[in-house]
Amino acid sequence: MMKRELSLYDVYPKVILAHHVSQVTIASIDYSTQLKEGGLYKVGIVPLCKGLYRGNPSFDQVEVCVKDQKLVFDYAFGDEQEYYLRVFDEAGNQVVQLSVYAVEQDLYERRPYRGDLHVHSCFSDGKESPEFVCGMYRQTGFDFLAITDHYQYAPSLRAIEAYKDVPLGLTILPGEEVHAPENPVHIVHFGGEWSVNALFQGDKEKYFEEVDAIQKTLVCPEGVDAFTYAACLWVYSKIKEANGLSIFAHPYWIADVYNVPMALSIHQFEQKPFDAFELLGGQTTHENNMQWALYNEMRAKGLNPIPIVGSSDSHSVLTTDWFNEAKTIVFAKGKDKEHLFEAIRGGYSVAVESRHGESERVHGNYRLTSYARFLLSEYFPLHDALCFEEGRAMLGYLRQEADAPLLLQLTQKRTGDLLNKCFGTSIESSI
Numbered sequence: 001m002m003k004r005e006l007s008l009y010d011v012y013p014k015v016i017l018a019h020h021v022s023q024v025t026i027a028s029i030d031y032s033t034q035l036k037e038g039g040l041y042k043v044g045i046v047p048l049c050k051g052l053y054r055g056n057p058s059f060d061q062v063e064v065c066v067k068d069q070k071l072v073f074d075y076a077f078g079d080e081q082e083y084y085l086r087v088f089d090e091a092g093n094q095v096v097q098l099s100v101y102a103v104e105q106d107l108y109e110r111r112p113y114r115g116d117l118h119v120h121s122c123f124s125d126g127k128e129s130p131e132f133v134c135g136m137y138r139q140t141g142f143d144f145l146a147i148t149d150h151y152q153y154a155p156s157l158r159a160i161e162a163y164k165d166v167p168l169g170l171t172i173l174p175g176e177e178v179h180a181p182e183n184p185v186h187i188v189h190f191g192g193e194w195s196v197n198a199l200f201q202g203d204k205e206k207y208f209e210e211v212d213a214i215q216k217t218l219v220c221p222e223g224v225d226a227f228t229y230a231a232c233l234w235v236y237s238k239i240k241e242a243n244g245l246s247i248f249a250h251p252y253w254i255a256d257v258y259n260v261p262m263a264l265s266i267h268q269f270e271q272k273p274f275d276a277f278e279l280l281g282g283q284t285t286h287e288n289n290m291q292w293a294l295y296n297e298m299r300a301k302g303l304n305p306i307p308i309v310g311s312s313d314s315h316s317v318l319t320t321d322w323f324n325e326a327k328t329i330v331f332a333k334g335k336d337k338e339h340l341f342e343a344i345r346g347g348y349s350v351a352v353e354s355r356h357g358e359s360e361r362v363h364g365n366y367r368l369t370s371y372a373r374f375l376l377s378e379y380f381p382l383h384d385a386l387c388f389e390e391g392r393a394m395l396g397y398l399r400q401e402a403d404a405p406l407l408l409q410l411t412q413k414r415t416g417d418l419l420n421k422c423f424g425t426s427i428e429s430s431i
Contacts, residue, residue: 002381013424018102044086077102110331115144118311124149127316131162136317139391141384146175153195183231192244223263248274250281252290282313282322310351
């Protein structure tokens with residue numbers, strides 16, 4: 001939900017390079033909030049992390065004269081954090097409080113992209129077609145996703161094919177959920193070039209021979225079944241061969257009992273054969289809570305880095321069947337496959353929990369969590385309003401509406417334009 005200040009005022013850039021002088025513009029959008037032309041205002045710049053000392057916080061103030069309904073000033077923001085911009089009129093009354101965020105160079109070179117890496121369609125146990133699912137995801141504000149049906153890679157290609165002739169702001173990648181024979185561990189294959197499921201579906205005997213060979217090389221700790229772990233290693237290796245990203249999915253899903261034995265989960269964290277851990281999934285609070293606890297315990301043991309993602313495991317986009325309840329924000333240098341992979345593997349991602357009727361919770365390290373919370377409040381509501389229109393045009397395209405291709409052409413680049421405005425520069429010029 002967009003807060004009132006975002007509707008009535010504009011501040012840009014919203015994300016600023018720390019320890020550098022930046023030009024900031026505050027503009028009135030609505031007549032009801034017009035600034036007095038020629039009036040002298042003060043902008044208080046308040047670091048959120050500074051805290052209170054004896055109840056008397058001090059902060060810098062900049063005097064700015066209104067011109068063309070805008071306050072424009074230069075300021076060198078300090079350490080990486082959120083900064084409140086408190087605007088005071090000539091009488092000393094606070095007019096509005098807005099926010100910007102200063103980041104260090106490594107984050108400034110990246111942009112936030114929201115995605116889902118684990119989604120089902122009607123070609124497995126989901127309810128809607130892959131192409132319809134994609135349109136609904138864009139309408140809800142997602143920048144990238146893959147259809148990852150059980151045992152099947154082809155539905156994800158169908159989604160890509162459906163929109164191949166029109167421009168999209170949504171990156172649709174191939175994928176599948178891999179269920180290797182006699183292995184209960186679910187592994188998501190995100191973005192690879194061919195199907196891993198098809199390998200054992202086409203030649204199960206070869207699969208068992210290769211897993212057997214891996215098993216003979218292993219010395220597993222007590223409680224870890226050697227065949228099961230070898231089968232996991234086989235899947236991870238095949239995903240790597242396919243140039244995909246492997247995700248260790250929902251170990252605490254209760255399928256009668258926990259889907260993955262605790263000893264096997266711990267052993268996988270210790271060995272790190274996967275690319276990312278599905279910290280949040282489309283399960284109950286209990287199941288997600290246990291995954292979060294396991295992640296924290298493994299980090300406390302020094303098993304870092306552990307790249308994380310949040311995925312809905314959605315089975316329908318028209319019900320509350322997990323759709324939009326768990327997602328990933330990736331801080332990447334682009335939303336193409338290569339940049340998303342680099343960012344996730346490099347630890348530049350957080351998992352976001354969005355239970356219906358509740359405030360969003362961000363999970364990850366302190367630095368990225370703080371930044372993501374700012375973006376969820378100050379950037380994504382504006383982004384999502386643009387995505388809604390593009391998503392509707394995608395669904396219109398499926399219905400063969402005559403004006404849908406033109407609407408997609410007009411809308412697909414607007415989220416990129418918003419990013420450039422919010423960061424004050426295109427991503428190419430910031431690197």
